Amino acid sequence: MRIVDSADWRDRLTYETPYRVAEVMPGDAARCASCPADAAPYDRDHLWAVKHRHPTNHGGFVRFYCEAHVPERKLPAVPVVRAAPARRSTPRSAASRTPQTPAASDVVRAMCPDCFVEVSATGECGICGNRV
Structure with a gap:
């Protein structure tokens, strides 16, 4: 099964x-996210939609704001370019270039081609029983 995001406005x-x-989204009147809950809904011509970033959802979330509460557009900050540090003229010793052992999480394990789960050391899938 393949899980994908749905297409959305x-x-x-x-x-x-x-x-x-x-x-962006025609429909009935809606409320401003910053106005009190008992405020009357605004016509969609008088509302602004702003998409905000969310810490756990990569798609973010959208809020509607009235003219009085619409946030200012935030422009991305311009990165500061710094000069590269001077390089060392002496070469590193061969001992400092030794390859490191991979972490336990980086080791490739045998996977069942049907169930897509890691198989045990015996090579038998615990779900479908196939030998890998």
């Missing part, structure tokens, strides 16, 4: 950029 929005809600 929110995928077309860029992060931290205000869009008119009527242009």
Whole structure:
């Protein structure tokens, strides 16, 4: 089974950029995310949609804001380019270039081609019983 993200109107929005809600998602009147809960809904022509980053969801989340609460567009910071440090003129010794042993998590283990699970040391899949 292959799990993929679904196509959604929110995928077309860029992060931290205000869009008119009527242009990206037509529909009924909606409420501003920053206004009190008992505030009347606004027409979609008077709301802004802003896509924010989320710490655990790579797709982010979208909130609607009225004219009074729409956040300013945040432009990405320009990276500072620094000069490269001077290189050493003496070569490293051969002892410092020895390869390191791979971590236990980097070792490739045998996998069942049908179940996609790691097989035991005996080479038999614990789910379907195939020998690998």
